[in-house]
Amino acid sequence: MKSVLFIIGIFLVNDAHAYLDPGSGNALVCLFLSLIGAFFYYLKSFFYRIVLKIKGEQYTQKLDEQIALFSEGKNYWYTYKPIVEKLIDKKIPFIYYTMDFEDPALRIDNEFMHSKYVGSGNRGFAKIGSLKTKLLITTTPNIGCPEYPLRKPSKVMKLCHIWHSICDSSCYHLGALDYYDVALTVGNWVEEPLRTVEQIRKIRAKEVIPVGLPYFDELKKIYDRRIKDKSEDKQSNSDLENKQKVLLLAPSWGAKSCLKTYGTDFIHKAIEKGYHIILRPHPQTVKVESDFLKKLQNEFKYTSQVEFDLNPDATDSMLKSDMMISDKSGVRFDYALIYEKPVLTLDVPATSLDEYEAILLGRLWGEDEAKLIGLKLQPNQKEQILEAINQTILFKASDIKKIRENVLVNYGYSTDRMVEWIETEIREKNN
Known part of the structure; x- marks a missing residue:
């Protein structure tokens, strides 16, 4: 009887002259749809049980x-x-x-x-x-x-x-x-x-x-296949040894991007020292920061030493590069642990950790670990970036492999x- 009266009330009551905030409304709609879904699921299961009986x-x-x-x-x-x-x-x-x-x-x-x-x-x-x-x-x-x-x-x-x-x-x-x-x-x-x-x-x-x-399994398959193809390439070993050093710049998007904190002067300095740069914007930068991306492309359009990689698959850039430059992006550890190559972290300090479990644990994982796969700089160390690149690129693959063995099982x-x-x-x- 209560259910019948409730349903009748829904259809008969006029404007309630009440306020429902968006958050509560969203929760009520979700709850209502869940109840409907659960009700029909129950009816279906009940029907099958009757038929089988x-x-x-x-x-x-x-x-x-x-x-x-x-x-x-x-x-x-x-x-x-x-x-x-x-x-x-x-x-x-x-x-x-x-x-x-x-x-x-x-x-x-x-x-x-x-x-x-x-x-x-x-x-x-x-x-x-x-x-x-x-x-x-x-x-x-x-x-x-x-x-x-x-x-x-x-x-x-x-x-x-x-x-x-x-x-x-x-x-x-x-x-x-x-x-x-x-x-x-x-x-x-x-x-x-x-x-x-x-x-x-x-x-x-x-x-x-x-x-x-599991996704490391997939990336490792791709990596192993590409390395095999590369080994079958006709290019001589001497050519490989003398190739130009390549830096993969993979910033985050928005305020977390190292390019917005550190600027682009270090890119010009790296070009002058003979480095080739692959600039791979974050997918969200491509989607929602088109003006910022166009500004970067215009800044480096007159040099062949900088190329932009907008391909959804980063495999080519990761294989071609000798090291990565990034910020707090999780891609740092994917790159280092799969490709066994070093990463220079241009740290962008977090505004607050109050919303994360780090506030209970006293630390955010990756802050210290970043120093195991390369050097790590702070915004007040902008002038040291070029020297940090020269040092980071010397990190040994064997040392990075040991880190992988410590943090990842069943690789x-x-x-x-x-x-x-x-x-x-x-x-x-x-x-």
Whole structure:
């Protein structure tokens, strides 16, 4: 009776002359859509149970409903691609949910993979919120957090977060992983800061499984293939030894960009010293900072010593270069640990760490580690950049390789480790 009166009230009541702030309205819409999705899902499951009971058969959850991958968009495809391929190769059924209509996963046609576009925004979050699965694996942090539009799905037995960069929990927003059951991390060393945060906030301890970085598996494949092609090139070894030194400049975008803090004078000085520069703007710079990008292109249009790389695939630039210059961008560690080449960090101090777990841990991962893969300068050291380039380029590949061994497990086969864990989880739950 209460439900009937509520529904009647919705359609009969006129203007309420009330104010609803956008944040609360967004949350209510998301909750309403989630309830609708959950209701229809329940009706469908209830219908199948009735039909099977009439037939004298017992209802069992489909195997492909036991494993689900959730992606917010195609930007994360390199993380999911090796996992998807390994699951298909091992003939393990699964469902892949995406909020991006252009996600490459939607173009895969395979009997063991069901790809579903759930829509973007609140519509997509509502569908994910009503999922029923044993394992939901995602790169998305913040699920379940009060201000995030996606609550933790109540019918998911284990919500699992995959690490998608070299870091620890200090780089995550406050509470971003509080509602997860499993953390699939890059290495054993990540567990300690996770446990520290759990103890400080007095939250339930999650499972920590060090698997590595699946997207590193993919990048390593590309790197190995290109190195093989390069070795088959007819260019002589003497030509390779005498080639011009190449610097890859890969700044972040917006206020975090080292070019906006340090300027471009150091680029002109490096050109004068005989360096060749590949300037690779951040994808967001290309999208939303077109005026800034045009200004850079005009500044260096009369020299052949600077080239701009706007290709979505950075492999060519990374292979051609001898070292990288960047700021706080995570690409520094991708470059150093895969290509075993040094990086000069032009640090752009963070305005505040109050929103990150670093405020609880007393440090932000990468601040000290940047000095292990090259030199690190501060804004008041602008005049020292050229000398820092000369010193950084001398860092040995063997030393950088040792750093990789310390921070990353299962390099090149982390996907194997992850799928083994998935198989074990499903087997144990089915028993």
